[in-house]
Amino acid sequence: MEQVLSGTVQRTGAVAAGVYLLSPDEPVLGLMAVCGLPARTVAPWWRVSVSAAGPLSEAVREDRLVWVGRQEDMARLYPNAAAGLPYQFALGFAPLRGARRWGALALVWTHDHPPSLTRRERGHVLSSANRITRVLDRAPAAWSVPEEPRAVLPLRPEADPAQAGLAADDLLQRLPVGALGFDLQGRITYLNDAAARLLGRSADDLLGTLPWQAVPWLDAPVHEDHYRAAVFGREPVAYTAPGPSDRWFDIRLYPDDSGISAFLSPRPREPAAGTSPPRVTATQENPPTRAGTGRIHQLIHLAAALSQTVTVADVVDTVADQILPAFGAQGMVVSVADAGRLRIIGHRGYDPRTIARLDGLPLDTGATPAGHVLRSGVPAFYDSPAEMSRAHPRAPALSGKQAWAFLPLLVSDRRVGCCILSYDRPRPFGASDRAVLVSLAGLIAQAMDRSLLYDAKHDLAHGLQQALLPAALPPVPLLDVAARYLPAAHGVDVGGDFYDLIRLGDTAVAAVIGDVQGHNIKAAALMGQVRTAVHATAGASPGDVLARTNRVLMDLETDLFVSCLYLHIDLAGRRLHLASAGHLPPLLHSPGRAPHTVALQAEPGPLLGIHPCAEADYPVATVPLPPKALLALYTDGLVETPGTDITDSIAALARRLTRIADRPLDGLADGLLHHTGLRHTRTDDTALLLLRSH
Numbered sequence: 210m211e212q213v214l215s216g217t218v219q220r221t222g223a224v225a226a227g228v229y230l231l232s233p234d235e236p237v238l239g240l241m242a243v244c245g246l247p248a249r250t251v252a253p254w255w256r257v258s259v260s261a262a263g264p265l266s267e268a269v270r271e272d273r274l275v276w277v278g279r280q281e282d283m284a285r286l287y288p289n290a291a292a293g294l295p296y297q298f299a300l301g302f303a304p305l306r307g308a309r310r311w312g313a314l315a316l317v318w319t320h321d322h323p324p325s326l327t328r329r330e331r332g333h334v335l336s337s338a339n340r341i342t343r344v345l346d347r348a349p350a351a352w353s354v355p356e357e358p359r360a361v362l363p364l365r366p367e368a369d370p371a372q373a374g375l376a377a378d379d380l381l382q383r384l385p386v387g388a389l390g391f392d393l394q395g396r397i398t399y400l401n402d403a404a405a406r407l408l409g410r411s412a413d414d415l416l417g418t419l420p421w422q423a424v425p426w427l428d429a430p431v432h433e434d435h436y437r438a439a440v441f442g443r444e445p446v447a448y449t450a451p452g453p454s455d456r457w458f459d460i461r462l463y464p465d466d467s468g469i470s471a472f473l474s475p476r477p478r479e480p481a482a483g484t485s486p487p488r489v490t491a492t493q494e495n496p497p498t499r500a501g502t503g504r505i506h507q508l509i510h511l512a513a514a515l516s517q518t519v520t521v522a523d524v525v526d527t528v529a530d531q532i533l534p535a536f537g538a539q540g541m542v543v544s545v546a547d548a549g550r551l552r553i554i555g556h557r558g559y560d561p562r563t564i565a566r567l568d569g570l571p572l573d574t575g576a577t578p579a580g581h582v583l584r585s586g587v588p589a590f591y592d593s594p595a596e597m598s599r600a601h602p603r604a605p606a607l608s609g610k611q612a613w614a615f616l617p618l619l620v621s622d623r624r625v626g627c628c629i630l631s632y633d634r635p636r637p638f639g640a641s642d643r644a645v646l647v648s649l650a651g652l653i654a655q656a657m658d659r660s661l662l663y664d665a666k667h668d669l670a671h672g673l674q675q676a677l678l679p680a681a682l683p684p685v686p687l688l689d690v691a692a693r694y695l696p697a698a699h700g701v702d703v704g705g706d707f708y709d710l711i712r713l714g715d716t717a718v719a720a721v722i723g724d725v726q727g728h729n730i731k732a733a734a735l736m737g738q739v740r741t742a743v744h745a746t747a748g749a750s751p752g753d754v755l756a757r758t759n760r761v762l763m764d765l766e767t768d769l770f771v772s773c774l775y776l777h778i779d780l781a782g783r784r785l786h787l788a789s790a791g792h793l794p795p796l797l798h799s800p801g802r803a804p805h806t807v808a809l810q811a812e813p814g815p816l817l818g819i820h821p822c823a824e825a826d827y828p829v830a831t832v833p834l835p836p837k838a839l840l841a842l843y844t845d846g847l848v849e850t851p852g853t854d855i856t857d858s859i860a861a862l863a864r865r866l867t868r869i870a871d872r873p874l875d876g877l878a879d880g881l882l883h884h885t886g887l888r889h890t891r892t893d894d895t896a897l898l899l900l901r902s903h
Contacts, residue, residue, distance in 0.1 A: 211361045213344050214244045217314070217337040218363050221330065223301075224443050224466055225317040228341060229257070229265060230354050231310060236260060237530050238269060238312055239354030244361035245466065246317070247394045250440055253510050255358060256534035258526065262517060263290040268302035268313050274334065275302045278324035288513065296441035301326065303338035307346040314338045319443040356537075360394055363466055387473035395419050395436065398468065407458070407473050426453050432460075439464040449476065511535065511649065515656040521664050524656045525555030528628065532649065533557065540610055540631035544579055545661070546572060546624060551579055558631070563608055576603045582615040583627040588647055589615040593635040612636040614646050618654035625658045670730045671696070677737035682710040685718045687780045687903045691874040695846070695882055695895040705732035705771070706844045706896040709740055711747040716781035719747045719754075722842040722898055723773035723792065723817075735769055738762075739817065743775065751775045751788035752827040755814060759790070759825045762818035771817040774842060780902060783834045785809070788827040791816040793848065793855075796863050797832070798839040798870045806863040806870070839870055839901045846895030847881065874899055 210228070217226045225245030229238040236259040243251060259266050264287055268275040277283050277300045284291040297320035305311035316334060326334070345352055381388045387404030389397055397415050405412045408424050421428040431450050439446045439462040446462040457476040462469050514531050518524045529541055540558030544551045553568040572580040578589045578601055591597040591613045594605035604613075610631035618625040628650060638646075682690050692708055705725025712718055721743050725732045742761040746754045754775050762771065774792035778785055787795070787809060794808040814827035841862075848858040862881070869880050878899055 210242060210341070210344055211359070213340050214242055214361050215363050217316075217341070218244050218466075221316055221333045221337055223316040223318050227251070227315040227358070228305070229312040229315060230352055231259070231269065231312045232354060238265065239534075240358040241352070241354055242359040242361050245363055245393060246440060248358050248360045249395075250437055251358075253535050256530060258530035260526075261514070261530070263287050264300060265302050265313055265315060268304050269310070272304050272306060272310075274304075274331065276300070276326055278322070280320070282324075290510075296438055297444075298441050301334055303334050305338055305342045305345065307342040311342060311345045311352075314341055317441070362393075385474075389420075389471040389473065391420075391469040391471065393440070393468055397423075404473055407475065409453070426451075435460070435462065436469075439469055512652050515652050518656050518660060519663055520667070521554055521657065521660045524653065524660050525557075527656075528653060529555075529557040532653075533630070536630060536646070537632070537636075538614075538630040539633045540608070540629075542567070542579075542629040542631075543626060543657070544583070544629075545626035546583060551583070551627075554626070559608065566607060575601060576607060577601060578604070578615050579627045579629060582617050583624050586617045586619050586622075586624065588617060588643070588650065589613075590638040590643060592637050614638065616646060616650035616653070618650055618657055620654050620658045623658075625654050625661070628653055670733050673730060673733045677733065677740065678707060679709055683712045685710070685712055686715050688718060688778075689874050689901040689903070691878045691899045693878045693882055693895075693897045695897075705736040705769075706846065706894040707736045707740055708842065708896045708898040709743065710898070711744060713748050713777075716779070718778050718780070720776040720778060720840070720842060720898060720900060721773065722844065722896055723771055724844045724896075726770045732769060735765075735767055735771070738765065739771055739773065743773075750829060751777050751786050752814075752829045755788050755790050755817065755827040756825050759817045759820070763821060767818055770819050773817055776840070776842070778834065778900070780834075785832050785834050785840075786829055787811050787832075788829050789813045790827060793843065793845060793859065796841040796859075796866055798841070798866055799835040800837050800839070800870065804867055804870065806867045808859055808863065834902060837902060839866070839899065841866060841881070842898040844894065844896045846893035847897060849893060874901055
């Protein structure tokens with residue numbers, strides 16, 4: 210795999226590449242190997258949810274090559290991902306699909322790449338993805354995602370011995386400025402005497418180390434941020450930064466595909482007149498503990514991800530899929546206070562039996578610090594089971610974990626809940642770790658508070674809507690019936706879609722379907738009033754039923770409009786009488802030697818609630834009902850697709866209905882809903898009513 214990945218960088222002209230594998234246990238993509246970038250630089254993206262709104266997840270979900278040529282394209286198409294990657298470069302993601310869906314190949318180009326891929330480049334990317342897929346398919350053992358991705362060195366031609374000699378070293382030693390060489394992982398591979406003198410360490414102490422770990426004053430966000438900019442953008446970077454003893458340094462970074470060359474020179478004076486540089490007093494024995502730029506971008510990335518969440522389940526999944534791997538944790542529990550007890554609303558990495566023991570504990574329990582942390586609002590960190598046992602002797606045995614971070618979720622001094630991150634091995638929590646985790650808890654608290662309110666509101670509206678929909682449709686002789694109601698995808702409130710079947714006798718029945726404008730409790734309540742009005746006048750002419758229902762809505766003085774379709778089905782006379790208040794046409798399928806499906810067109814009247822009674826006219830159309838005919842009544846959620854003409858969508862639904870019309874009615878209903886679910890993400894409710902005559 211390493212050789213193939215390294216060759217991929219060379220063949221495609223990219224500066225870096227990575228292979229993401231789909232976890233067999235959960236819908237998460239894990240970074241297996243990376244070439245051309247330091248693995249730590251991409252730590253926030255070691256694990257990415259398949260459902261995340263980003264180009265990598267989109268490539269896997271839609272099984273296609275996704276290209277992002279410019280930073281402005283990233284910000285426009287994927288603002289969540291762009292928040293954590295404020296650098297100029299181009300990205301490509303190709304799915305890896307062979308014997309099974311493996312994951313995706315990620316590629317990075319410099320910012321000077323043209324905004325689009327050429328046909329030749331596209332071919333190289335897809336052929337490279339195929340090579341990696343074949344390696345995965347032929348592996349004797351199952352591939353797995355490591356805890357940290359493997360760093361792969363790019364393929365390089367063999368060095369010419371004549372090019373390497375003492376002359377190059379002599380040249381660099383004569384320079385009055387410090388010269389350093391770094392590999393792509395950030396380790397120092399070379400430095401001259403001037404660099405060692407300016408950094409205050411010997412060459413032997415510095416070679417092979419990361420500069421921000423070996424030299425205390427280089428452990429500052431400004432250095433890490435510029436280093437990351439050079440690595441990602443592959444462009445020279447120059448900046449001025451403070452050093453020890455009130456000295457300032459000019460630093461220049463020159464990156465390429467093999468590493469980074471750096472030049473370090475002292476400045477004779479401060480960079481701006483009248484400004485006093487911060488005094489740096491850290492020593493090697495007492496290194497600073499700061500949240501580096503990587504952590505800052507990580508928080509920005511996670512904040513953007515949490516801003517996309519709507520429900521409590523969304524928040525829990527985001528914490529589990531992105532925050533756990535970003536902070537190296539293996540377990541998570543999210544609890545809220547409920548009637549004086551700790552109610553667990555989400556968890557990951559725990560045995561269900563353990564969760565059952567922890568769920569419902571009193572807030573003042575001594576078995577776990579969660580209750581105390583939630584009440585006091587003060588976070589608690591435990592590096593090892595021994596430290597935990599001193600305060601809570603039973604806690605280590607309950608979970609089997611080895612280190613814990615208990616983070617209170619506070620919003621304006623309100624206790625929203627408690628988030629617990631746990632580790633399978635002992636882990637010290639430094640000052641920077643604690644600061645970042647506490648900041649993270651604030652982001653989670655805001656998202657959780659918003660999602661709890663949304664869930665409560667949604668449950669209320671959804672309960673009202675379900676109570677107003679018919680619990681069961683009445684049996685009608687000579688007629689088979691199936692109905693489905695599908696709520697919109699998360700992020701949208703419940704709507705006012707409704708359906709009904711009203712028995713008018715042994716050989717007559719009324720079928721109704723409609724859609725109330727809006728997605729809220731008001732729409733759901735109005736839906737119930739419309740159903741009641743239709744029931745009260747059912748049996749009259751379809752035009753009269755809609756006109757009288759319109760009168761009811763005008764009397765209610767509602768500001769919402771309703772589309773509605775009313776069918777009077779005469780099973781004895783084999784006739785359909787229908788009237789429409791601006792609703793989509795029903796589909797009529799006729800079986801036989803030449804089965805076909807047509808949309809029944811009736812001259813539509815105005816939407817209910819839009820015209821005064823005297824102006825509302827609903828013409829009635831009458832059509833024959835063939836033997837064993839199939840009727841499909843539906844709302845726009847089944848056919849409405851952004852960017853597609855509604856007529857084309859109805860025609861596609863009719864073709865689908867013709868192909869699968871011989872299925873049992875329940876299977877047919879599920880097949881039609883499955884069809885629309887694959888085509889687009891649902892942004893509206895869907896109601897479907899199917900009727901088949903004997």
